[in-house]
Amino acid sequence: MPRFSLIVAAILSSLSISFSSSHRLHGPVRRPHRFSPRHDRIMQRFLSHRTRISLGSHSITAGNAQDRTVLGAPGDTVALAWSYLYSSGIPSANDQATDLAIDSHDGSVYVAGSSYSATTGFDILIVKFTSGGDTIWTRRFNGRGNGDDYTAAIGVDSSGNVIVVGSSAAVDTTDDFVTLKYSPAGILLWTRYYDGPINEYDDPADLVIDNANNIYVTGSSEGRDTLDEYATIEYTSGGDSVWMSRYLSARKYECDPLGIALDNLGNVIVTGTRFDTLGV
Numbered sequence: 172m173p174r175f176s177l178i179v180a181a182i183l184s185s186l187s188i189s190f191s192s193s194h195r196l197h198g199p200v201r202r203p204h205r206f207s208p209r210h211d212r213i214m215q216r217f218l219s220h221r222t223r224i225s226l227g228s229h230s231i232t233a234g235n236a237q238d239r240t241v242l243g244a245p246g247d248t249v250a251l252a253w254s255y256l257y258s259s260g261i262p263s264a265n266d267q268a269t270d271l272a273i274d275s276h277d278g279s280v281y282v283a284g285s286s287y288s289a290t291t292g293f294d295i296l297i298v299k300f301t302s303g304g305d306t307i308w309t310r311r312f313n314g315r316g317n318g319d320d321y322t323a324a325i326g327v328d329s330s331g332n333v334i335v336v337g338s339s340a341a342v343d344t345t346d347d348f349v350t351l352k353y354s355p356a357g358i359l360l361w362t363r364y365y366d367g368p369i370n371e372y373d374d375p376a377d378l379v380i381d382n383a384n385n386i387y388v389t390g391s392s393e394g395r396d397t398l399d400e401y402a403t404i405e406y407t408s409g410g411d412s413v414w415m416s417r418y419l420s421a422r423k424y425e426c427d428p429l430g431i432a433l434d435n436l437g438n439v440i441v442t443g444t445r446f447d448t449l450g451v
Contacts, residue, residue, distance in 0.1 A: 253304030278302030283325040308357040314339030361410035367392035384408035
């Protein structure tokens with residue numbers, strides 16, 4: 172059985188945009204995740220000097236350490252600047268990369284994903300690198316339920332703080348949103364949870380940060396009709412909840428958000444999918 176590890180690679184390219192492909196094996200979840208904006212695709216960002224950071228998974232076949240990854244589009248002429256492989260070291264455990272962000276001030280690279288622990292299950296994992304690929308710090312987060320915790324998205328605010336949103340196993344309910352804020356030095360500044368109205372599954376999808384460093388997170392949350400609804404929350408930079416909005420279509424289609432963005436007036440836009448679960 173292959174196990175999957177987190178891999179990061181920086182590629183110097185003469186092209187302004189190119190795409191990479193890879194395949195990632197997800198860890199076990201208690202409910203199938205139908206869609207996610209981060210599932211089964213490579214997230215790419217650019218540093219100065221057209222350095223591309225590619226995020227994917229690295230398959231290691233037990234026994235012969237065969238490495239398999241695909242970086243770069245067909246026909247690209249690229250040179251690998253640096254790469255990094257993270258593994259928890261537990262046989263047959265999956266360490267999976269989910270998202271990355273880059274600090275626009277100094278080019279630091281932040282990679283977030285999930286890493287297995289024999290005592291706490293999957294934990295949220297965050298690794299900070301210099302633009303040259305040196306590891307600055309690594310942080311693991313185990314939620315209050317001491318169960319599986321998964322990363323959905325990561326961002327960096329204008330002060331260099333790191334924000335991560337993910338799902339976290341709860342104590343008396345099922346998975347909840349968890350939003351984490353770390354300082355540039357890797358100090359956990361605050362943690363916020365969101366549990367929906369019926370204490371069922373809450374699955375975050377994405378986040379965005381505005382110019383005042385307010386944080387907006389969105390995801391799906393089971394509602395009173397046992398259907399998934401959009402759940403979107405604004406937090407201040409200090410972690411105070413400003414507002415929370417839920418959306419379910421008029422015909423009560425099941426709804427799953429996939430992405431969130433802000434326009435130049437500060438309005439929040441969320442997009443996603445809806446499912447005709449009633450057959451009408």
